[in-house]
Amino acid sequence: MSFGESPAKASMCCKEEVGGAPPTFAMYEALKDSCQNNATYFQPDDTENGQRLYQGFMTLIDHIDTVWPLVDHVRKVAPLYDLDAVSPGNGYRSFVSVVDSCVLHGLKLSRQVCTGRDTLLFRKGYFVREVESCGQLLASLGTCLHHLHTLLTWAPPGELFPSENHTPEELFATADTINQYCFYGRCLGFQFLPSMRGILKGISICMAGFSEAYYSHGNLISSVWTGGQYLLDPELRARRIVNISQSASVDFCKAFWFLAESEIMKRVPSLMSSTVAVNRVITIPPEPVTVSTLAGEALTVSPPTVHIGLQSLNLRLISVTKRTGMDSEATAPPADGIVFHCHGGGFVAQSSKSHEMYLRDWAAKLNVPILSVDYSLAPQAPFPRALEEVFYAYCWMLNNFKELGTTGEDYRFHNLNMLLCNDRKKVYYAY
Incomplete structure (x- = not known):
């Protein structure tokens, strides 16, 4: 079975079935098989990067085993929350699509490693970071799925809002803290098409660089310099973006957004x-x-x-x-x-x-x-x-x-x- 470039096609929720199972299940199984293949290949590799790749693929397999039954349950109950029969859309369906997109992203990465691992130009260090980032992403989505399962128990089937007095603080206390950094680093925009990922990457680099100049009262040159750092170091960019999202003021957001109102951008x-x-x-x-x-x-x-x-x-x-x-x-x-x-x-x-x-x-x-x-x-x-x-x-x-x-x-x-x-x-x- 082949998987196209579009996550939307790979994340059809509860509609088409192949052999009694939704087609996306085959994608999860394919990712496990591909990860196992790579893990077996790198297990005898006694170099640091070789062992990290082995551990990275084994960790991915563990996360798939954890996430699979969680997303399976949400996938099955998601249609209960549609507005009506002709409006197949709600937050639960959307999150299932996001998880499926992550699995598709991991599958493409694993197959890329499988194809190039025997070549002379294969970069172990690069793929170590990519595989580990993908594992962190899948783990964070698994944490979010635990939150969704809690929400499902707080309301009758088909009801989006809790029937009792529950608070967001109570929800977040029921599961581990979500790792936000993985969403803004190497896996930024994984749920979108490649053309959109480039745009998001550019915006995040500009925002991170602009924040340095804004809060240190720097100038355009310093903003360009720090922007170059964020281009080369996705982890550094992720830390900066998360910090901005948690502490940025409204004035900063307005200042960044109004860059699009400058005379140069207007032209x-x-x-x-x-x-x-x-x-x-x-x-x-x-x-x-x-x-x-x-x-x-x-x-x-x-x-x-x-x-x-x-x-x-x-x-x-x-x-x-x-x-x-x-x-x-x-x-x-x-x-x-x-x-x-x-x-x-x-x-x-x-x-x-x-x-x-x-x-x-x-x-x-x-x-x-x-x-x-x-x-x-x-x-x-x-x-x-x-x-x-x-x-x-x-x-x-x-x-x-x-x-x-x-x-x-x-x-x-x-x-x-x-x-x-x-x-x-x-x-x-x-x-």
Whole structure:
């Protein structure tokens, strides 16, 4: 049985079966067999790295034996927590997918060792660190699985929330401390496709290097120097990222995120991304918006007033072509769909301009307009201001499809921070 590059294909939960068992079980068995093969090979090797490789593969086998029954149980009960029969998704399914991705990562690594161990250029020291990191990762996921099993006992089957008064502190006291370092070192982004791993690695290196300069009041040169260290030493990078995640202030997060707002970064989309014919900001005045429900009832949505009072709201419209309704010089008919986008930044930083690079590419590949909301940011505008503005902008969009160059027959909601539900038309959620 061969395993493709996509973890999603290898982590199908409780659907396709081969010989009475989900196909992912074969992947777990294949990893054990491959690890045993490598362990047998390196056992007679009396060098330090040879023995560490032997111990590393034996440890991986032990972790697989521990994790396998735990993830098997979660895999079986995960469908009970779906919203409905046509929405096969919940946190339990997601975590099963993460564990399967880790096993797939370990299998590829073990087979890579198997293929190259007899070659002249085989680097034992490199693979020692890779195998040990993979073992630590699988062990940490096993700890998380113990937490999930505890959560399952705290609530009736199918109920996501505990039926009794339990606290997060009580949950974490039931299992060993999770090793966070393995998630940010050599195995960073193991659950994503290779193209995404490179992006995550770049972001983590930039964040670690920027934190050095930020907290020591350094400059760009020192940030580049320390960034080079984090590129060469994944373990050092992991320690720094974990330290930042545990102690970083909101001001640091905003300072890092707002790097994307610098003059240099603002020029990047026009140089490196798809060319678009429409890229303009639309300002919505703070006036009530009336929308109709599926039942045909009129619903009036008032503009947000919480914390900072009535304010105009900016939206960014991006389209690869000028469509009827959005421009007097339109060259294309209205699109059938539109993407409603809420940028990332933890509701404290960034804007639609920060995310313009990939929005341009989306507009070109999907060939539909994209409407991105520049909601107000905390702490000046704390919760629920941003949420209310997003909902208000959404309702405004429902009444202004023509101006946005779309018929509104099929629109998609993309959000990097949250999830909004509506009952007016079908919405496709993308992550």
